[in-house]
Amino acid sequence: MDRTRRWTPFAGLAYLTLLGGAALLPPGQRRLASDAVVVVAAVVTAVVVARAGRRTCARARGWHLVSLSLVAGVVLASSAELLSAVHGPVDPPRTAASVLPHLLGAVAVLTLLGRSRLRAGGARLLVESALFCTAAFVLAQLLVVGPLVRDLVLSGPARAALEASCLAATLLLGSGLTFVTAAGPARRTTGGVTLAGLAAVAVADCLSVLGSAGPFGLLGTGSRALYLVGLVLLCLAAQQDPGDGPAERAPGRRLTHGITLAGQLLPHGVMVLAAVLLLGSALFMATPTAAALVAVALGLLLTGVHRVVVVGDEMRYAGGLARSEAWFRRVVRASSDAVLVLDDDRAVTWAASVLADPAEAAGRPLLGVPLVDRVHPQDVETVRAWLGDADGPEVALDGLCSFRLPAEDGSWRVWEAGVTDLRADAAVGALVLHCRDVTVRLHAEDELRSLAFTDPATGLPNRAAHVIALAEELAAADDAPQVALLLFEVEGLDEARENVGRDVVELSVVEIGRRLRATVRGDDLVARVGPEVFAVLAHGEGDEPDRVAARCLSVVEQPVVTPLGLVDLSAAVGLVPLVGGLGPETVLDRAELAVREARRSGTGSVRRYDPALGAVRDRRERLRADLVGARARGELGLVWQPIVSLAEQRVTGVEALVRWNHPVFGELEPEEFIPVAERAGLVGDVQRWVLHEALLAAAALPEHGAPLRLGINVSAVHLASGTVVGDVSSALRAAGFPAQRLVVEVAGSTTLLEDPSVASDFAALRLMGVHLALDDFGAPSSTLDHLTRLPVDVVKLDRTFLARVDKEKQTRALCASVIGIGGDLGIDVVAEGVETPSQLTVLRTLGCGFAQGFLLSRPLTLPALVACLDAGGGHLWPGQVGRVDVARADAG
Numbered sequence: 001m002d003r004t005r006r007w008t009p010f011a012g013l014a015y016l017t018l019l020g021g022a023a024l025l026p027p028g029q030r031r032l033a034s035d036a037v038v039v040v041a042a043v044v045t046a047v048v049v050a051r052a053g054r055r056t057c058a059r060a061r062g063w064h065l066v067s068l069s070l071v072a073g074v075v076l077a078s079s080a081e082l083l084s085a086v087h088g089p090v091d092p093p094r095t096a097a098s099v100l101p102h103l104l105g106a107v108a109v110l111t112l113l114g115r116s117r118l119r120a121g122g123a124r125l126l127v128e129s130a131l132f133c134t135a136a137f138v139l140a141q142l143l144v145v146g147p148l149v150r151d152l153v154l155s156g157p158a159r160a161a162l163e164a165s166c167l168a169a170t171l172l173l174g175s176g177l178t179f180v181t182a183a184g185p186a187r188r189t190t191g192g193v194t195l196a197g198l199a200a201v202a203v204a205d206c207l208s209v210l211g212s213a214g215p216f217g218l219l220g221t222g223s224r225a226l227y228l229v230g231l232v233l234l235c236l237a238a239q240q241d242p243g244d245g246p247a248e249r250a251p252g253r254r255l256t257h258g259i260t261l262a263g264q265l266l267p268h269g270v271m272v273l274a275a276v277l278l279l280g281s282a283l284f285m286a287t288p289t290a291a292a293l294v295a296v297a298l299g300l301l302l303t304g305v306h307r308v309v310v311v312g313d314e315m316r317y318a319g320g321l322a323r324s325e326a327w328f329r330r331v332v333r334a335s336s337d338a339v340l341v342l343d344d345d346r347a348v349t350w351a352a353s354v355l356a357d358p359a360e361a362a363g364r365p366l367l368g369v370p371l372v373d374r375v376h377p378q379d380v381e382t383v384r385a386w387l388g389d390a391d392g393p394e395v396a397l398d399g400l401c402s403f404r405l406p407a408e409d410g411s412w413r414v415w416e417a418g419v420t421d422l423r424a425d426a427a428v429g430a431l432v433l434h435c436r437d438v439t440v441r442l443h444a445e446d447e448l449r450s451l452a453f454t455d456p457a458t459g460l461p462n463r464a465a466h467v468i469a470l471a472e473e474l475a476a477a478d479d480a481p482q483v484a485l486l487l488f489e490v491e492g493l494d495e496a497r498e499n500v501g502r503d504v505v506e507l508s509v510v511e512i513g514r515r516l517r518a519t520v521r522g523d524d525l526v527a528r529v530g531p532e533v534f535a536v537l538a539h540g541e542g543d544e545p546d547r548v549a550a551r552c553l554s555v556v557e558q559p560v561v562t563p564l565g566l567v568d569l570s571a572a573v574g575l576v577p578l579v580g581g582l583g584p585e586t587v588l589d590r591a592e593l594a595v596r597e598a599r600r601s602g603t604g605s606v607r608r609y610d611p612a613l614g615a616v617r618d619r620r621e622r623l624r625a626d627l628v629g630a631r632a633r634g635e636l637g638l639v640w641q642p643i644v645s646l647a648e649q650r651v652t653g654v655e656a657l658v659r660w661n662h663p664v665f666g667e668l669e670p671e672e673f674i675p676v677a678e679r680a681g682l683v684g685d686v687q688r689w690v691l692h693e694a695l696l697a698a699a700a701l702p703e704h705g706a707p708l709r710l711g712i713n714v715s716a717v718h719l720a721s722g723t724v725v726g727d728v729s730s731a732l733r734a735a736g737f738p739a740q741r742l743v744v745e746v747a748g749s750t751t752l753l754e755d756p757s758v759a760s761d762f763a764a765l766r767l768m769g770v771h772l773a774l775d776d777f778g779a780p781s782s783t784l785d786h787l788t789r790l791p792v793d794v795v796k797l798d799r800t801f802l803a804r805v806d807k808e809k810q811t812r813a814l815c816a817s818v819i820g821i822g823g824d825l826g827i828d829v830v831a832e833g834v835e836t837p838s839q840l841t842v843l844r845t846l847g848c849g850f851a852q853g854f855l856l857s858r859p860l861t862l863p864a865l866v867a868c869l870d871a872g873g874g875h876l877w878p879g880q881v882g883r884v885d886v887a888r889a890d891a892g
């Protein structure tokens, strides 16, 4: 088909050449030859149009009708030519022959558009088409009918045929204009070419009427040429018609916006031209025809009607636009995602009310001002870096940015914004910022963050916050410490808990926190880093932190008044100066070492960290590791210390004391490794070995007079494990040792003794016949209470107590009363750590039953003990027979 289209202009040229050739023929043949060219061209065009239409349109009826009208035109014209006898001017049959084809053509063109599109054009399309038709009719009246009427006296039928022919031609033109106006944008060129083609055909027809009227003889050939041009244009229009696709057929809404400029201007232009020509003809030539005058009047009327229709359309259109703009404005204003529009200089040209109103109320309106002049001063650089400057280098406008804008009450709200660059968009030409109020979210995040770093009970910073602050101080620290970490481990809470209960103790701890906060200086940070531990970052050089520690300790030791009575607390304090290069973990570790040392030094002590503390800890850890296989490797041993009856001056018992012969550190005292074993959970193992070995050995000891009692120490941790009864009975069985000769020694300082399960273990041991001794009685932490409440058989007076017995009256009185109570309750009293004869004398005077100490005998190896017993026949007294040289006995 494309090929046909390319050939169409050439075919047109060929027709015109043939027509030119025909014009050169003698007058007799000229008319016939040129008519033949026209007929052939018309038929060819009809065929081409019909075929093209079938290809382009879903319903090709329109183009088929066009093709039919062309064929009808030539057939009717030829028939009229043949039928009409007279070849006079304005022959009625020949003039009338064009009426039917033109009407058919008009219907054909309207069919091309389709009914739905015509309906969518509405009143406006109708008025415009009518106006165009009227104007064209006036022109036809002026150019064709008027002159003919004036120059020729026309018969009635001839006049009627002429008027009808003019009317049909104007209707054809009107249909062409309707096509141009109402067709969719894709079909506008087709419409234009069709209108031009139809205009050429219609004008050619009118000219041919004039030409046939004699005086205008030359016009005959010209009108045929114009007709041929019209045919070619119609051919082209049909070939390039994109068709009436679904969108074409159903435009969906009124065509108001789609109506073209041509549709608006052409009818008026033609009408003005017609009116001017009418006026001119009235002045210079002759009176216009009545039909022309009526048509002009109608045209004027239609112009008015057109104006009314257009105004209505415009009002509707403007109303719709205003409504939709208002709708969009309201949507944008109502949206919580506030919008800011900035011009090229980053000045605000529009702001949603959520942003604009508060700023306005705060006296800092946004409109017309660069955004950076209104954001929080601290955010200026951030915003500038994000949006760039009008004069500065281009920045990639993307990502989110947070900045603060004024709120009504003078505070700031935080907005998070994204930017869309619409500067290249001609309709907007601006930067559009979509903002979101994140104030509440940020506030909530801050709150969460502060919760995560706050101790809920005291409101003080917690451990996490303390570690951060410590890290910051360490980062700023150098070799000369300006800040020290003080770690306070509150003491006395266990007792307080027993006296006043957990809740009151918690209140007391809160009070301690408050006192510490009130005691330190403003820049010193107090934190609660554990349930019973506070930390202070104390500023100051030299011994200033020690003074802060002492002040803090004194406020901790002031009794806390509670509804349930006074709570007395104290603290063990570790002090570590912050030196550059240390990590927070190291510092906290050192502080804990110092606290442990302070605890060991007694209640209410402050200890500075010393590298030796680290060495102590390392040794302890080494012991802990080595203790695991010590028993299996045979590194454990026993020594024995005799207990002497002061009345009989003879050995009545021995205490078995454990030793660890460490491969590196040599012989270790139980006071060093038993606590390690307790913490490592190994004390039970050690204890079972001691029981087993001691009972076996004691069973084989020589008897001089009375059988010896054997004292064995049992640690509080082992007691708490609940296996003591089983361990003791199995050891007794294995050794065949009589239970009545065994004394289990338990330190009197432990609060564990009041535990009901421990009490029932004591009862079970006593049922077995085992005796119970309250060890270390009179040591600072032991209580007189146990003496009366526990089923003890022996009390061992602590050696710290004994040390002053010969020097202090009170101690002596206390000792006398213990001995007295013991006597009353039938409890044996053993004085431990007797080192001097004067102590021994005092004890004898006071009536103490038994003594144990270096004065009588140091702890001995088993052979030395046997030698000691055998040498004195069981007698042992300082300066008397039986005083054994231990070294000699061991060698022996």
Ligand code: C2E
Binding pocket: 641, 656, 657, 658, 669, 670, 671, 674, 687, 690, 712, 713, 714, 715, 745, 775, 776, 799, 832, 833, 834, 835, 852, 853, 854, 855, 859
């Ligand atoms: P303890 O039960 O009070 O034992 C007496 C301690 O006092 C022994 O120290 C002994 O050597 C020492 N001592 C005796 N007379 C004197 C003296 O005149 N002056 C001085 N300064 N000290 C004297 P040791 O053997 O170092 O035992 C220390 C503690 O270790 C014992 O105190 C006991 O509580 C514990 N212990 C010893 N053996 C065992 C054991 O097998 N199991 C458990 N759980 N603890 C044990």
Ligand code: CA
Binding pocket: 655, 713, 745, 775
């Ligand atoms: Ca003991």
Ligand code: CA
Binding pocket: 775, 776, 777, 796, 798, 799, 832
């Ligand atoms: Ca003791």
